[in-house]
Amino acid sequence: MRLFINKIFLALSVFSALIGLAFLGWILITLFIKGLGSFHFNLFLNDLIEGGLRNLIIGQFILAGLASLIGIPIGMTAGIYIQEYGRGKYAALIRDLSDIMMSAPSIVIGAFVYAIIVVPTGGTSGYAGAIALAIMMIPVVINTTDNMLSLVPRELREAGIALGASKYRVILDIVIKAAKVGIMTGILLAFARIIGETAPLLFTSETSNYFSLNLSESFPSLTVSIYDLANEPEESSRDLAWAASFILTVMVLIINLTGRFITRNKK
């Protein structure tokens, strides 16, 4: 009887795995066919206003980059605090808060930033978009930092203290170094996650057809433009959306694989 249940269970798992894989394959194949069909190298040289994607790709990276500049220091500091210093209620509170933030739907974060930044400042801006992405990123960075630091053996910290180092020096010189690869990988995966986000940007940075480095106005975003282009009636716009999706997917894939590659090489 036990064996029979085992077999059924195995069959069900294989079946659901196959369904999952089939859909993933379907998505990727469609993306490849449609995306590659409309792909052209000139897309990297022209801005959206000229029918290209250059400004959007650069804009997306600037938004995600600025979000990382905000999110990584805050997330790492909080992660270090709860793992190394927090023992009491505060640490537990931050950990819970971060878990809740992690599961908050991204559209809600977009709406939140819209309410606290876009409305008071009188309009969408690159800054608002980057802040929304940073809010997406922070809990992931907190979580990775917290987890990776917890893997560093207690004795390593004690060995540092036993040489006369103060606690903060042990953390900076030894503990973070020991957890470096794990934290870096986590940050890279967090970056891969935010670079493909649409919802937090939809009504914070919006997007722009032109090349721009001015973060205080609407800012070019690849994902938001994919959303816009896909909703346009013309065939050519939708083709461009496919090409953009294809490029985005490849970018995210490369970042993800790099992260995995680093971990594998180090372990």
Place this chain on the structure above:
Amino acid sequence: MAVMKIKKFSFTYPGVDHPSLKNITLPIEQNKITALIGPSGCGKSTLLRSMNRIHDLYPGNKYDGKIELLDLETGKYNNILEIKKENEFIKLRQQVGMIFQKPTPFPMSIFDNVAYGLRIAGIKNRSELQDRVETALKGSALWKEVHDRLDRSAMGLSGGQQQRLCIARAVAVKPEVLLFDEPTSALDPISTGAIEELIVELKKDVSIAIVTHNMQQASRISDYTAFMYLGDLIEYDKTENIFLNPKEQQTEDYITGRFG
């Protein structure tokens, strides 16, 4: 002469209602090796970890009694249980070094590992650092093996080499006392032999307290032995007396393997 005098010392972990060490009185003799033996859970590590107050990394411990450390510069004894200030803790840990059961190389180069404590102590001069690192590595019988790869990561060394590196790192800051908590229990017999030889060699310059589960090790290398049981110090004497002619029945039972 004793470099450390533990007097009526009791220790209680936070959240535990009974003390893990009760009324321990014990000297650590200068330039001698003192072995702490006893069955698992009797408090050997707890006692050792009190001697440099590494316990204080985790708050809420309760100390009673005194642990007096001889200050070699002034010739006076100071009670280390009275230490409260950060800079006094730093000084204590430079005077009383510690080596752990599992090797604890830092994720940096071999050179930087040995130089770590020196840099903490404020030595910045490059050539002085190089001299002290070389001396420490030679003193830990590791120089021959690593002199041509000092800038490589310490993580690439074997377990036995890592442990000798940790000893070099502790020796480099010229401590008065070195504490070893089962330093060979994670190592193969050959590395164990090398470490034992090294420890005996080191007693020219430092006083040593070592926790060990290995009776042969205790009798081979130590000058004095303390037998502990359930948080009490049962017997302390010259090692040969403990092993050949113990006064207490419990000591005899333990060293002859009848319990523990």
